Structures are given as C-alpha cells and as structure tokens.
Amino acid sequence: MDEAVGTAALDRWVRSFAVLVAENKDLLTDLDAAIGDGDHGTNMDRGMQAVVAALDDTPPVTASALLNKVGMTLVSTVGGASGPLFGTFFLRVGASLGDTAEISLAQLAAALRAGLEGIVARGKAEAGDKTIYDALAPAVNALDSAVSEDVDKADALKLALVAAESGRDATTPMLARKGRASYLGERSVGHQDPGATTVALLMAAATRASL
Amino acid sequence: MKKLINDPQDVVAEALQGIEAAHPDLRVDHQHKIIYRGDAPRRDKVGIISGGGSGHEPLHGGFVGLGMLDAACAGEVFTSPVPDQMLAATKLVDGGAGVLHVVKNYTGDVMNFDMAAEMAAASGAQVLSVITDDDVAVQDSTWTAGRRGVGVTVLLEKIAGAAAEQGRTLEEVADIARQVNANGRSMGLALSSCTVPAAGKPTFDLGENEMELGVGIHGEPGRQRVPLATAREIAQMLVEPVLADLPFTNGNNVIAFVNGLGGTPLIELYVMFNEVNRILTAHGVQVARSLVGSYITSLDMAGTSVTLLKVGDELLSLWDAPVKTPALRWGA
Numbered sequence: 195m196d197e198a199v200g201t202a203a204l205d206r207w208v209r210s211f212a213v214l215v216a217e218n219k220d221l222l223t224d225l226d227a228a229i230g231d232g233d234h235g236t237n238m239d240r241g242m243q244a245v246v247a248a249l250d251d252t253p254p255v256t257a258s259a260l261l262n263k264v265g266m267t268l269v270s271t272v273g274g275a276s277g278p279l280f281g282t283f284f285l286r287v288g289a290s291l292g293d294t295a296e297i298s299l300a301q302l303a304a305a306l307r308a309g310l311e312g313i314v315a316r317g318k319a320e321a322g323d324k325t326i327y328d329a330l331a332p333a334v335n336a337l338d339s340a341v342s343e344d345v346d347k348a349d350a351l352k353l354a355l356v357a358a359e360s361g362r363d364a365t366t367p368m369l370a371r372k373g374r375a376s377y378l379g380e381r382s383v384g385h386q387d388p389g390a391t392t393v394a395l396l397m398a399a400a401t402r403a404s405l
Numbered sequence: 406m407k408k409l410i411n412d413p414q415d416v417v418a419e420a421l422q423g424i425e426a427a428h429p430d431l432r433v434d435h436q437h438k439i440i441y442r443g444d445a446p447r448r449d450k451v452g453i454i455s456g457g458g459s460g461h462e463p464l465h466g467g468f469v470g471l472g473m474l475d476a477a478c479a480g481e482v483f484t485s486p487v488p489d490q491m492l493a494a495t496k497l498v499d500g501g502a503g504v505l506h507v508v509k510n511y512t513g514d515v516m517n518f519d520m521a522a523e524m525a526a527a528s529g530a531q532v533l534s535v536i537t538d539d540d541v542a543v544q545d546s547t548w549t550a551g552r553r554g555v556g557v558t559v560l561l562e563k564i565a566g567a568a569a570e571q572g573r574t575l576e577e578v579a580d581i582a583r584q585v586n587a588n589g590r591s592m593g594l595a596l597s598s599c600t601v602p603a604a605g606k607p608t609f610d611l612g613e614n615e616m617e618l619g620v621g622i623h624g625e626p627g628r629q630r631v632p633l634a635t636a637r638e639i640a641q642m643l644v645e646p647v648l649a650d651l652p653f654t655n656g657n658n659v660i661a662f663v664n665g666l667g668g669t670p671l672i673e674l675y676v677m678f679n680e681v682n683r684i685l686t687a688h689g690v691q692v693a694r695s696l697v698g699s700y701i702t703s704l705d706m707a708g709t710s711v712t713l714l715k716v717g718d719e720l721l722s723l724w725d726a727p728v729k730t731p732a733l734r735w736g737a
Binding site for chain 2: 272316
C-alpha cells in the first residue's frame with residue numbers, strides 16, 4: 195500500500211474523535227463540573243473543532259505531519275491541563291510513526307506506547323491517580339498483548355477499546371491525586387474521571403476509523 | 406447573573422482593550438492576549454513574565470510596568486494560557502539577559518509554562534521558571550497537586566521585578582524569587598462563591614451563615630466549611646495556621662498582606678488588618694511593611710486571604726524599590 199493509506203486512516207481517526215467529543219461535550223463537562231472546573235467538554239470540543247479546521251485547511255501528507263498538526267493545534271487551543279496532555283500524546287504518536295506508509299499493529303502499539311509515555315512525562319501521573327492514564331495504559335497494554343499473540347488489527351482495536359472503557363469505569367471509586375480534583379480528597383470518590391472518559395472516546399474513534 | 410459585561414465570550418478580549426486604552430505606558434498583543442511594557446524589551450535586563458487564568462485581576466496584567474513584570478499572559482477566565490502565549494511573551498521581553506517565568510502551582514499552568522519553556526529554549530532563549538505554592542490550606546501535598554500559588558505571587562512579582570530592574574542576572578533574580586516563595590505563606594477564606602461569566606451561575610453553594618475556610622482562588626474547596634464568625638475569629642483561623650507552618654516566630658520581620666478576593670470592601674479589609682496585626686504583635690512578629698487591598702482576586706467572591714512573608718534587609722529594600730504599574734505604584 196502507498197503512503198496515503200496510513201495518513202488517511204489517521205485522518206479518519208482524528209475526525210471520528212472530533213465527532214465523538216462533540217457528541218459527548220455535555221457529558222464531559224458535567225463529569226468535570228463534579229470534580230474539576232467544569233470546562234473539559236467545552237475545551238476539548240473547541241480544540242478538536244480547530245483540529246478539523248486545520249486539517250481541512252492544508253491536508254498533511256505524512257503521518258507525522260498530520261499528528262504534529264493535531265498535537266500543536268490542541269496545545270494552542272485547549273488550555274488547562276488537557277491541552278498539553280492530549281497535545282503531547284498526539285505529538286509523540288506522530289514522532290513514533292514518522293513517515294510510515296502503512297501502519298501495522300506493532301507500529302500502532304509502539305506509537306500509542308510513546309504517546310502514553312509522553313503523557314506520563316508531562317503530567318507525572320501514575321496508575322490509580324484517577325487520570326487519563328488509567329484508561330490509556332490498559333488500552334496500550336491490550337495492544338501490546340495483541341501484538342505478541344498475533345491478533346488481527348481490527349480485533350486488537352476492539353480489545354483496546356474494551357480495556358480503555360474498563361479503565362475509565364475503574365476511575366469512579368478512585369481518590370484523585372492529580373489536578374484540581376485532588377483538592378477534593380475523599381469527595382472525589384464516586385465520580386468518573388472526565389479525562390479517562392475522553393480516552394475511551396479516542397479508542398472508540400480508532401475502532402470506527404479502522405485505524 | 407448581574408455583571409458589567411457585553412457577551413460572556415468577549416470578557417477577556419474587551420478587558421484587554423480597556424487596559425490598553427487606560428494605560429498608555431502599556432501595550433497589548435491582542436492576538437496572543439499579552440499585556441507588556443511599552444519599552445520592552447529592555448536591553449540587558451532580565452525579563453519577567455507571568456500569566457494565568459483571567460478573573461484574578463489586577464494579577465497579573467495590573468503588575469506590568471517599571472519594577473515588576475515585563476509581560477503578562479491572560480488565559481480565559483480561570484483557565485491557564487497556552488504555550489504560544491508564553492512563548493510570544495518571552496520573545497517580546499527578552500533583552501538578552503534571559504527571561505524568568507513566574508508560575509502559580511496549578512496543574513494546567515505548570516504544564517503549559519513547561520511546554521513554553523521547552524519551546525523557548527529550543528529557539529535559543531534562556532529561560533528559568535519559579536513556581537509559587539504558598540497556600541497552607543492544602544494540607545496533603547504528597548497526594549494532591551501540591552500547594553496552590555496564591556498571595557505570595559504578588560509579593561514575589563514585586564520583589565523579583567525590583568531585582569531585575571537593578572540589573573541582576575537571571576540566576577540571581579530566580580534565587581530571589583525562590584527565596585520569596587520559600588519564606589511566604591498564605592491562607593484564604595470565602596464568604597461567598599464566585600460566578601464565572603461563561604457559566605452564569607455560582608461555582609459552589611455557600612449558605613447565608615457559612616464560610617469556606619481555606620478556599621482557593623478558583624473556588625476550590627478549603628479545609629472545612631464553618632459557621633459565619635467575626636473578623637476577630639476569622640483572623641485567628643487564618644493567621645494561626647500561617648504562623649505555625651513556616652513557622653514565623655518571635656522577633657521575625659514580615660510583610661503582612663491582607664488581600665480582598667474581589668467582592669469585599671476595603672473597610673472590611675482594614676478591620677481584618679487590625680485583627681491580623683494584633684495577633685502578630687501578640688506573637689512578637691513585627692510588621693515591617695503592609696499591603697491591604699484586592700490584588701489577587703477570584704472574580705466577585707467575597708472574602709479575604711492573609712499572606713505573611715518573612716523578610717530581611719535585602720528583601721525589604723527590594724520591596725521598597727520604585728514600582729510603576731496600574732495596580733502598585735510608589736517611588737516612581
């Protein structure tokens with residue numbers, strides 16, 4: 195396959211993510227209002243609208259150029275903690291994929307692993323802190339397992355989505371240890387993390403896009 | 406919601422236009438939402454920039470000018486600015502001696518300033534960052550995002566600004582700034598919630614006879630919700646934890662800063678200062694200088710915060726040095 199196939203799949207992924215964020219904007223904002231400052235849905239939606247506009251404006255040719263544009267646009271438009279975190283994620287995924295022509299499952303797993311490591315470097319989050327990490331890490335682990343077990347890519351993406359959704363659900367009983375929610379202490383328990391919810395949407399978009 | 410606004414979406418942009426119109430010494434980059442000194446960059450002077458969510462005015466834009474900040478980046482209300490803004494501000498004020506970033510310890514602010522510092526370094530600029538985290542209301546720093554940056558930020562921007570104006574190096578200015586943060590402690594209390602224009606309703610509910618002790622400047626919850634009390638009792642609730650934390654002890658000299666959170670009249674702040682001063686005197690802590698007024702606010706929140714900064718001769722002389730900004734002005 196030629197270079198455009200990889201880039202086209204990434205383009206579908208990002209656009210599907212934008213649609214899912216827009217559809218779930220109010221849910222994300224309500225989740226954030228409970229334990230944060232109530233702007234996660236609005237901020238992510240503003241950022242992803244800007245991403246779509248930037249991709250329409252000048253469609254990037256390579257995988258790394260596309261994801262670099264996504265990352266930089268999010269960093270510049272989202273603000274708060276989500277901008278640097280999701281922005282860094284896409285920048286690192288893009289850097290890992292480089293100018294790859296077709297994205298294999300192993301390449302995809304390695305790229306998302308790089309994105310996760312970027313988020314950890316930026317946000318210093320660990321497992322159980324009630325953050326993006328708690329949904330993304332299980333999804334990346336599921337992809338790694340799929341690679342070693344030689345699972346078909348479409349099935350691997352479904353496994354990653356299930357893992358992300360379980361991770362998302364597992365944030366509800368957690369005590370927040372990062373970000374504004376951490377100031378609530380015990381009062382953060384019983385609420386699903388908005389960032390982890392967005393990660394589940396990101397993985398849902400990957401399955402929809404047949405990444 | 407009763408506010409002097411046109412459209413909630415335009416509050417930050419229109420306030421910046423107002424600042425530009427009111428203060429001819431200052432310039433505004435409307436695209437990047439930066440307030441900066443008209444004479445920037447100053448050759449061979451360390452540039453100092455800060456920034457954060459809007460809604461805390463006069464912090465930070467009201468402190469741009471001679472002897473304080475060179476530029477301030479305005480985010481949306483209660484939302485950190487983005488790295489492009491800090492990067493643009495860094496370039497605007499870099500006169501060849503490097504640039505200091507003053508960052509309040511909030512997750513979003515720290516990450517966005519980190520990215521900006523990395524981008525600035527990649528483009529050849531010399532940047533150091535200092536984080537303020539003086540809010541003693543946050544008791545568990547290990548399992549939270551750490552103490553929040555509040556009142557000390559105002560004192561730090563003034564003192565570091567004076568050090569930069571004297572021609573000190575970037576390292577020296579950063580050292581002074583760290584010294585201020587290390588020797589300052591604060592705690593706040595809310596009598597009412599605040600209303601973010603875009604939200605249109607109060608951030609949290611507070612009953613007629615309740616106060617939030619240890620509140621943050623975005624309405625973050627404090628140590629506890631307590632029944633309404635007198636100024637004398639409130640001063641006790643705020644000053645004692647601050648004194649115990651550093652600790653400030655008999656014979657210390659301090660700058661005592663009684664701050665209004667936006668919706669409290671100055672007369673009440675002076676009632677508070679009187680009580681704070683009585684407690685300090687009883688502990689043998691000497692008030693070398695004072696600052697009373699609304700300098701780091703939380704929109705229309707009623708309430709106050711108390712900041713104490715332990716000072717020696719050097720910090721005191723930097724505090725006394727000339728300053729000419731919209732919100733702080735003396736000796737110039």
